[in-house]
Amino acid sequence: MQILLVNPNTTASMTATAADAARRVAAAGTEIVAATSSMGPVSIEGYYDEALAVPGLLLEIARGEKAGAQAAIIACFDDTGLDAARALATIPVIGICEAALASVSFIAQRVTIVTTMERSRLPLEHLVHRYGMAGRAKVRAADIPVLSLEDPHSNARDRLRNEIAAALREDKAEAIVLGCAGMADLTAELRREFGVPVVDGVAAAVKQAEALVTMGLATAKRGAYAAPLSKPYRGLLEVFEPRSLTV
């Protein structure tokens, strides 16, 4: 089974971190094919970056499906471009936020998502609501820029730890969800340290993707996710005309 993991930002080192996390949990027969978006922001922090990350994401999804991927993962915790990707692809597409929330919903009733920047808190609260976890999942921002997670000299990881401690103490969180793909490599360490379940969305998405493929399930192509209608696209984005990209 081939699963495509797309990093919708343009920083290849973050793709590597996510791909490592994916491979750690992938089943024996699963190949993780990682792709970095070729256009757009180097990190996704807030609505503007998110919107501009979508075209590059869609391109990689279309390429990956043509190249034989049987499912796709969007490796950004905002679930950037999820609905558009589902309308475009015929293979299942999984967001790492929704996968993390689905997994944690089986093991805890009250959880806290710890994310990077305050400006990402409200978008994640919208996702919590959309995915039916309102009242069950809180969102906290550790106030750390996304790329600082990769900088060994930053105090980003300390701030993350402080916020997890606060979630356990003040929110009475029963489990923690890591709210950024760039935190995936910390999962095991934080779990040992805090003694509670710590969920990484990249790993969760790999297992959901495998599950859907094994069960023979793919996105329903009627209603909201019907294939894009054939029509002209103009200007800089001409290449996104649906018939160029759909299989």
Next chain:
Amino acid sequence: MQILLVNPNTTASMTATAADAARRVAAAGTEIVAATSSMGPVSIEGYYDEALAVPGLLLEIARGEKAGAQAAIIACFDDTGLDAARALATIPVIGICEAALASVSFIAQRVTIVTTMERSRLPLEHLVHRYGMAGRAKVRAADIPVLSLEDPHSNARDRLRNEIAAALREDKAEAIVLGCAGMADLTAELRREFGVPVVDGVAAAVKQAEALVTMGLATAKRGAYAAPLSKPYRGLLEVFEPRSLTV
């Protein structure tokens, strides 16, 4: 007062229809500056088109603000790219769906939105929910392609009428909201015909934009709508690097 009206699809004739509707209700001192997106789909029908319409929209918003606009309107009923535009701009940005729902909320308790295609129904139901009208506003699709509204030989307008009649009879709708910018020119006619309030989002957005400018109110730039962080953008979308676009 200068108000920018951006049509996020690339069909100039639809821009003209919307601009006409805007000018019909604009105050004496208000200038409506209409812009058509230079890139992306010729009509927005579903999630895929919507996502690809956002970059072109953002470009026009940035240009318009630099050129002196005091408020901006997104003239597509999906409120395409609204959050990204608000993060980018310092002037207020209004979606026509949210404006229509705000206006109709003052005059009726139960309303029906009549839109074009079934694939747009669920995205609009999400907007209804987001804007706090869940339980008050239903969405119906008349099953008409967006561009057929401009085709004198299509039966699009008959289908629209049938759906409005059904909304009044079956939903007990007290007022009707037209769920596509391309229907703006029909407002007065439908109001006379059905004898109930018929709300067009383009007109509503113009009045909301004027209201905010007059009151000296603009998007709060803390929290979710804080200005995009300065960072590199790569590839085809390099031009969207925040410092290129923000004022």
Next chain:
Amino acid sequence: MQILLVNPNTTASMTATAADAARRVAAAGTEIVAATSSMGPVSIEGYYDEALAVPGLLLEIARGEKAGAQAAIIACFDDTGLDAARALATIPVIGICEAALASVSFIAQRVTIVTTMERSRLPLEHLVHRYGMAGRAKVRAADIPVLSLEDPHSNARDRLRNEIAAALREDKAEAIVLGCAGMADLTAELRREFGVPVVDGVAAAVKQAEALVTMGLATAKRGAYAAPLSKPYRGLLEVFEPRSLTV
């Protein structure tokens, strides 16, 4: 255009404050006609005052419509008597709480309403829920009697400032809504002081009223807001028999 502004309490100086705020934002051709209720409480603080303020309000709405007003504003933040007024009148009727929330919804995702007395907090929370802002708008009471806002020797304004500061710090409010018509004259000052959008419902209601009139929209007279049925009214309130008051 003539817009009626009714102060539903019987204190004329508060009418003047609200009328001033209204005139500051009214369009060139708009005349604000202010009326003070002729019966009932001198201020509206809690459910009891609110209920007894309704008859006087309805009388002024009926008189105003007969005298040519094209829209009416209820200048009390409880939106006192709003539904009854909409059933009675054929012109649109706007509450200042709903207008303030509609305006602020275009510019911020999380807001705080700062009102006067604790006893008004729950009624306002009900309005927040009714107007679809649950989860987006918090309500704080500064513990100041309504009429103290007019008393230069009270510390009411200091308390209001303290509560705004707390809202920005603790609620992470992106914008502030002033929760009493008697605060309208402070809007500009507080906006400068705190550097965030501060919304006054009186101004917002004027612009919503102008918007509806310009668009040719008025209350839907089917369903919940159908005109009162003709029937006898008895005793002290005989004068409110519908056929005496409706146009």
Next chain:
Amino acid sequence: MQILLVNPNTTASMTATAADAARRVAAAGTEIVAATSSMGPVSIEGYYDEALAVPGLLLEIARGEKAGAQAAIIACFDDTGLDAARALATIPVIGICEAALASVSFIAQRVTIVTTMERSRLPLEHLVHRYGMAGRAKVRAADIPVLSLEDPHSNARDRLRNEIAAALREDKAEAIVLGCAGMADLTAELRREFGVPVVDGVAAAVKQAEALVTMGLATAKRGAYAAPLSKPYRGLLEVFEPRSLTV
């Protein structure tokens, strides 16, 4: 124990119907004291009548409490003036809609309220929501004027029966709630006829009132129901100045 039953409309024959229903279920030691409002509409159909029925209701509540009543019932299914009455009185005040919904919630999961006029449907839907029965209780209007229930020549009772039959068939209602105090005398008959629980709010309110008195519980006088502040009332409604009415 003395329980005050106030009919907030000014039709004494409806008071008698409600008082009969109340006495049929009252405990041995309970005296039902019935009062008809001395001012306002002869029936309550929609928001306008409801608002104008409140002053007369409050007067009877105040008089009744002074005369020794230990609890009060508002015998109109809109729960007219409930919040104001609770702020005014120190004895518990019960609405017949809330009492009916509380009782039926113990015996069925899905219920239908059958009321009189379409214009009362939305106000009752708001009550259903307020009382926590959203998703459990539907509202249907039989399209019968309130006073026609007393007219032996009208077809009101047939229409009521038809609507109950439709509720059982289409809504899969497990129990029926009668949505008007004027239907109270039909309860036993309809229960036999349809073979499902049929709940009358007047009877339910009597038992809730007795329950609260026996348990020594009365309205919490802190927060939303704190006693009205002492202040001047003017004009026609001067008599409602709080210190005139409170005990």
Next chain:
Amino acid sequence: MQILLVNPNTTASMTATAADAARRVAAAGTEIVAATSSMGPVSIEGYYDEALAVPGLLLEIARGEKAGAQAAIIACFDDTGLDAARALATIPVIGICEAALASVSFIAQRVTIVTTMERSRLPLEHLVHRYGMAGRAKVRAADIPVLSLEDPHSNARDRLRNEIAAALREDKAEAIVLGCAGMADLTAELRREFGVPVVDGVAAAVKQAEALVTMGLATAKRGAYAAPLSKPYRGLLEVFEPRSLTV
């Protein structure tokens, strides 16, 4: 009238406490028949105990109904086995949590339930949601084992008092609900001490049971509460085969 009160745990002294509370409010003609479960846990603290308390509860309900009870009360604040009991019995069945919430809903808008153990907090939050009090009722745990309430040497009652004080101060609770049947004997004392309404679910359930019986109302036996289908039951639980237990 005979009302069955079942203590679903197997500690007879707790049954006695609850029966005393029940008898204190029962009407002159009401006989309270108390039963202690013959199987299962000695106290109910969390989901596991709750599930294992249900069979013993159902047995007592079936026996009580056969012996002539006209209504049944489940005297555990988790409303243990409520739905199963309603499906089994033809007499009405009342939970003490739902009864307490119904009673307090008539006298306060914001309340706090103070329960025993943290592990019971989330189950009670689910009940609050189910009974339509979400947003109105908070749940606090005083961190006291259920049986310590009966131990004169424990500090359980002090902890309970501290939590009530915190609820009044921090939650702005207008009334308190005691979240354990074992607290019933403290009701009057705490009411005097704190000066706010304090509601005990056992007393509330007695009055609701009397109310339903007097009104001639019992569980609707269509839909969710239809009688159990006749079918074999095996092994240790053979005795629960429906035809053995139903009347």
Next chain:
Amino acid sequence: MQILLVNPNTTASMTATAADAARRVAAAGTEIVAATSSMGPVSIEGYYDEALAVPGLLLEIARGEKAGAQAAIIACFDDTGLDAARALATIPVIGICEAALASVSFIAQRVTIVTTMERSRLPLEHLVHRYGMAGRAKVRAADIPVLSLEDPHSNARDRLRNEIAAALREDKAEAIVLGCAGMADLTAELRREFGVPVVDGVAAAVKQAEALVTMGLATAKRGAYAAPLSKPYRGLLEVFEPRSLTV
């Protein structure tokens, strides 16, 4: 990896059907250990059967965990005893309804669950609400007894087909969820026949169980799912005393 699948009813042939469905999707290294409850009803149809199925279920979960299972599945669509099982076990426990809803949430926005009996419809609606799919998932009952699914002479499968067809036509369902473990063998056939995704909860639960085990995640044992407290259990259910069953 060893996964325990417990059929909480006492019909071994249904266990076999579910175990077959489980094995069809299990990964290469996964062993499915199937267990049939040794006590309770032969099928679970409604609240009464459900409650009496829990003790037998808990016994098998405890035995399975002791015997080395790394995760457990409850193979009844009511998710019978899920919370109690999670409190008891230290391995993750998955309900087939929650697993089916989690899987389908990744591939469709609007779905319909088709279950057996009307009396199961409301319990499933509660699960839909609990799992955050309210507004996304409808429940239909095909009016077929559970065991008739195994009877080659019944028309159960035709009725199921009719209800699926109605869901696609009337609910505009994008995917179908089979609402009974006994339907698991029909999944592939119905998918081919109707051309939409058809989700079976047994298969979904297997993949979720594997996912959690692979990721090293198990039930959070703080808060709602803390281990049962040690205490005496009496009578017929003495064997369920926590220290007898917990590992």
